[in-house]
Amino acid sequence: MPMTISEVSERFGLSQDTLRYYERIGLIPPVRRSASGIRDYGEEDLKWIDFVKCMRQKAGLPVEMLIEYLALFQQGDGTLDARKTLLVEQRGRLAEKIDDMTSTLRRLDDKIARYEQTIGGKEQALRAP
Amino acid sequence: MPMTISEVSERFGLSQDTLRYYERIGLIPPVRRSASGIRDYGEEDLKWIDFVKCMRQKAGLPVEMLIEYLALFQQGDGTLDARKTLLVEQRGRLAEKIDDMTSTLRRLDDKIARYEQTIGGKEQALRAP
DNA sequence: CTACCTCCTGGAGTCCTCTCCAAGTCAAGC
DNA sequence: GCTTGACTTGGAGAGGACTCCAGGAGGTAG
Known part of the structure; x- marks a missing residue:
């Protein structure tokens, strides 16, 4: 079940641009790509997106902090x-x-x-x- | 008791620039001036500033809406x-x-x-x- | 009179968070 | 093999809300 950016966009109500932007600045982890470079979102990615969306849109936490959180997370x-x-x-x-x-x-x-x-x-x- | 912009700034923790900005965009009513054009804030002004500060900083209401509110207010x-x-x-x-x-x-x-x-x-x- | 401080104005610059765009690539259908 | 449509990138643009700055003027202290 490949999860393309348009599906994720629809599911979360975040624009494709925003999803790419979030990934670019390190708000969500790098998404796995197909052979031709197309994003294929996995379960983990969706969880991060959900988390980030909530923390940004509902709580209004600063992007900076969330980036730091992900960075720490990725360090183990x-x-x-x-x-x-x-x-x-x-x-x-x-x-x-x-x-x-x-x-x-x-x-x-x-x-x-x-x-x-x-x-x-x-x-x-x-x-x- | 003249209330200069620096006093108001100190009292509310809003920068002088912000106070002038708020006035310029119609978030607070035009402030009375001395003969030489220096602002002299009155009681009413202070109330508006307090209100606006609260609505902006605490509630995060959009500036747009507050401008509209003041405009309506001034229409009677x-x-x-x-x-x-x-x-x-x-x-x-x-x-x-x-x-x-x-x-x-x-x-x-x-x-x-x-x-x-x-x-x-x-x-x-x-x-x- | 000169220095200095605070104030004035209009406009430009900054920060944050997206959002849009141009130019290019790939897979699938006809 | 060509068109179509969804995807890619890097970078520019946008919107909101300030924030800063240059240039100038009034009042006061020495």
Whole structure:
């Protein structure tokens, strides 16, 4: 079951350009090629793509960090500690971002509530006289 | 109490360039000037800056949207509904982002937990023989 | 008066993350 | 054997959000 770039692109909703770009900059490991140089994605590749997509699009982690993570990964078991440290650090940042966003969400809610009051007030004013 | 750009910059941790930039693109209202053209920030300005800083740095809302919000605001009460709609929409996006990040946080936690197991396992292996 | 500091403006430059493009190659169908 | 279509590459372009800079002016201190 050959997994071409177009199939992977479709499956993950990432453009072919983005997939090639990710590979080029070392965000995902080099993909195996057919005799004529065409990429053939394997299970492992798909896992990396899934991981990277999640960390980039959902968490917004910096590309830099993910490149470093893959680099460590490819250096083998000696980097387990370093990898874990990296993840823990990013986890911290992410948690912080979530906190920030949550407090901002509340702020927005307050603001919206005030709009509702104001607008409600106007409507009543229109109904009253 | 004149509030110069350097004071505002210090107070909010935004560079003077950023403050001028924000004003230029309509993210904050035009600031009053002294006779010689030097900005003198008032209470209202500070509130806008605080709001914008929060929405940009904490929530990551797009500059575009904030410009639109200010523009509506400056058009007066006729835009109350539109403004509220804008906020509600962004609130939704933000909530979604928070959800995404929260699920990613869990995923990171899982990954970290697995690293802990693996590394713990190694340590035990070292202690055992 | 001169020096100096902070401010001003408009425009160019930078960083990050893609995204697009031109030119070329290969496999398959007719 | 030629066309077609999906794939390849390296490099240029794009968009968002700043950030920096040159050149110039006002106010103050010595």
